[in-house]
Amino acid sequence: MEVRLPFEAPIYEMEARLTELELQSQRAGGSSTSGEETADSQALREQIRALRRELANLRRTIFANLTPWQKVQVARHPKRPQTRDYLSLIFDGFQELHGDRAVGEDPAIVTGFARLDSTKVMLVGQQKGKNLAERTACHFGCAHPEGYRKALLKMKLAEKFKLPIVSLIDTPGAYPGITAEQRGQALAIAENLMAMASLRTPIVCVVIGEGGSGGALGIGVGDKVAMLEHAYYSVISPEGCASILWKGAEHAPRAAEALKMTAPDLKRLGIIDDIVAEPAGGAHRDPTEAASLLKAYLVKSLRELSALPLDELVERRYQRFRRIGVFKVESDQVRDAPTPATGLETSPTATPAPASSPTV
Template sequence: MQYLDFEQPIAELEGKIEELKELSNVSDGVLDKEIQSLKKRVDKLRESIFSNLTRWQRVQLARHPDRPYTLDYIYKITENFVELHGDRYHADDKAIVGGLATIDGQSVMIIGHQKGRDTNSRKYRNFGMANPEGYRKAHRLMKLAEKFDIPIITLLDTPGAFPGLEAEERGQAEAIAKNLKMMAMLKVPFVTIVIGEGASGGAIGIGMGNEVYMMENTWYSVISPESCSSILWKTWDYKEQAAAVLKLTAVDLEELDVIDGVIPEPMGGAHRDHDEAAAALKKQILQSLKRLKKLKPEKLIEQRIDKYAAMGEWKVVK
């Protein structure tokens, strides 16, 4: 288990527990009482730390390398998943995965960003940063779902769309813009969930759902804290202050009516218990689909357009 800097007090106590467990194995359980006492201290300490997280600390949790990614959730909450590949124009972008599946017998098209666990897989997945062909693949799969009247689920987890020259040459902005226009007019139920990082157009390029949710320790913003800091202060050193003023956490965005709700995570973060995190995600998806399936296609479109048009605050200055 990898510990973040603010989790070091927990790491120290859990290290002592492991040491005592090893000693207990050769002392016929003499230390069991002490081990149980330390476990209670760890639980209280974890609850204290995680009930007072800063926005930057939640950003760190969203990026935890052990956190479940899109394919982890897909294999835990769906049955009969069949991955579909390619955009039929250029290539198959490995940073976005998607395909047909069922969730408790309900057919869905599930699409999401995919990161890697080690150096090779991170390179293979381009660190979850999609190229234009990734957004065009998502476009193809969403239209296929609409054709067969299948609800769409998207899982967002990206530090942003790939910013390379080759991506711009192949029409990165056009691909995302075309997706936004298409998603606004989809005639099927559409649920979006931020499962990690939700950065800028790279995230919303597959995320204009009728209902949008965020896992508890995730972030969703037009820009990352580091990039915001580099623009405003010409250095990454102020990333914590940038995170604070961006109001990018799930609680912030629920208060701003940007999202529809927050999905709870296991104490300590989703990486602590993949099964519990997946169960919470599945529960929300099924609840949302139950509501949205009652709406006619024209109502789904109207609701989606009204939802995004109502975001933000403004006033007319005469």
């Protein structure tokens, strides 16, 4: 069943009108016996051209002014391209690699060798599944510890063979079940964070849909971290945040606004480096065009990173993540700040510092 987001209603209405006019034009053309275009047919064709221009403008206008909650809805759209879609649209010669050599295979994370134009890469990506059977097998994109261990093994293999790594992030979060906790979910993610920070090979990470908390971070430490235009990247889902702060998931739109989880906000805060444009109307409306835009970004980024010496590459990656969360406190604020009963000095008016100029 086709999923129609509420704010897309004007687009679907105009598309229906366009389809009706195109059918009228076909019938008028088929009924013409002379083969010459009548004045009515010419007027109809001009009306169709005008409506197509209007539809294109409407798509651009609506998707350029989405609220954070609407962007979350787009990021979760069932028809949005996933890792395996991009594999077939962007990469060649994919050879999948399975297993973590300990527990087994986790289909929520896809790994393997592939070719991006003339460059051999190691692809690591999260997969949600397209239908109920696939989604159940992939746990809706929520990886177990064996998935993160598999990803790390393959990334170390890439380092060994001097291959760059492309990481495609699309998960609501790591699997929250008791079996995952028993097998060391937190440890697996932590080990990935530590190891990825020092891998001596270029790493490009792109959030292609949902970027949920530690589940996304487990394959998200890179030299370049980017997001598709209508993806989101957050420490918690809007529903989870709303349930904690306002005791109800119905406040999710309010939470999405407060979390600053969209690409423009995160780029301004220095959490991501780049925003990859999507086709007008979102990636779910034109996966082929979305793949073309993503491919261009990946090729450009890998070309830039491959020119850097490995020592500089690793140091820049380490410092990039060290800068996140750094803040500065004005000296007069520290001097005038009241001392609480605990004896710990605090400054409630501390302000965030730009990521590009950290101050300790």
